Amino acid sequence: MIYFPLIGLLLGVLGGYLIRYDVPPEYARYLSIAVLAALDSTLGGVRALLERTFNDRLFITGFLSNTILAALITFFGDRLGVNLYLAAVIAFGVRLFQNLAIIRRLVFK
Amino acid sequence: MAALRSHYLALTVVLFVFGFLGALAYRSNVTVGTATATGDRHEQLVQIVENLEQKKGALEGELQRLREEIADQERLDAARRGLSQSYTAELERLRMLAGLVSVKGPGVVVTLADNQHPPDGAIDPNNYIIHDYDVRAIANALWLGGAEAIGINEERLVQSSAIRCVGTTVLVNSTRVGSPFVISAVGDPNALLAALDADQDAALLLHEYVKTLGLKVSASPADEMLIPAYRGSLSPRVLRSIDQNPVPGGGG
Structure with missing residues (x-):
């Protein structure tokens, strides 16, 4: 059971590597934002699991809404000529490190 | 237990998405961040050109393979139908002039x-x-x-x-x-x-x-x-060799 997420990761990597589709450069930022959102959600999920506060619905909706908001911010940033995209990158980035720190504490407590 | 199972399923889904997108980004060879985040138009264009040249190379290889296959099939076909040697020789000569072999x-x-x-x-x-x-x-x-x-x-x-x-x-x-x-x-x-x-x-x-x-x-x-043979695409549908001067056009 605990291996399911790892198998999912492996399948994802395999699928992403084998699919015959190249992301157009103009969408590279959306892709990177989506990767960051997924990574952020994963760490948040692991943290919640360890804290025993994990909730499936919160987890999935959190992932989706974060991704969608990040994509929207990127899109409007492009229209406005401002790199709003960086706001999402920094928000996700900061949370990644925070969550990692909390996970570390929970594991080695 | 059922709750725990759905926890792992949710994690599995998100990790799948993460792996998929990560691998896609890695394989697409698109520089994420530096070049595009600065909004540098020039770097973006360079990237587009590099991506397209890579794609072009792959397609040229494919075209080359298909052309060789066509030539092989025609040779086989000519042999099976007992077409004269001179016919196939002429075909080969024209193909050489057209730059296809x-x-x-x-x-x-x-x-x-x-x-x-x-x-x-x-x-x-x-x-x-x-x-x-x-x-x-x-x-x-x-x-x-x-x-x-x-x-x-x-x-x-x-x-x-x-x-x-x-x-x-x-x-x-x-x-x-x-x-x-x-x-x-x-x-x-x-x-x-x-x-x-x-x-x-x-x-x-x-x-x-x-x-x-x-x-x-x-x-x-x-x-x-x-x-080597020409690797690009040929747009003309009909070409004829001029026999007095067997030159496929002079470039300039």
Whole structure:
């Protein structure tokens, strides 16, 4: 059971590597934002699991809404000529490190 | 237990998405962040060009494979239907003139390279580099000398080929080539060398500019050369060889 997420990761990597589709450069930022959102959600999920506060619905909706908001911010940033995209990158980035720190504490407590 | 299971399923889904997108980003060879995040238009364009050139290379390989397959099938078909030897020989000859098959044989190799150390105080640095018209002059002289096939840095010249200047490089068949240019031509070596000497521009390059401008230009006969087939797409539907002068167009 605990291996399911790892198998999912492996399948994802395999699928992403084998699919015959190249992301157009103009969408590279959306892709990177989506990767960051997924990574952020994963760490948040692991943290919640360890804290025993994990909730499936919160987890999935959190992932989706974060991704969608990040994509929207990127899109409007492009229209406005401002790199709003960086706001999402920094928000996700900061949370990644925070969550990692909390996970570390929970594991080695 | 059921709750725990759905926890892991949710994690699995998100990790799958993460792996998929991550691998896609990695494989797409798109620089995420630096080039695009700064909104640098120039870098974006460079990236687009590089991606397209990569794609073009892959498609050219595919085209090459398919053309070889067609030629093989036609050969088989001709043998099965008992078509005469002369028919298939003619087909091969036309295909060679159209540049669709690689050509092997004796010929001439002309190399042209810039003078990388122009003298101090040179009036015009443009005088010390090889230009598109230099390459064109050599290619045209070689056609006149009866070359059966000409390749410039592995790019086969065909009837629709152009040799033209783009920025700091020269475009041959929509592929960028730069100094040193190696122009190989299959044909009678003596006739080709004579044609180079007879051509005014080519002779100037070979004999004058070598000394006065320090350009590195040389022509030498070769016993056995292989000129690759044309890798690009051919738009004309009908081509006919002109028998008096079996030259598939003169490039310029």
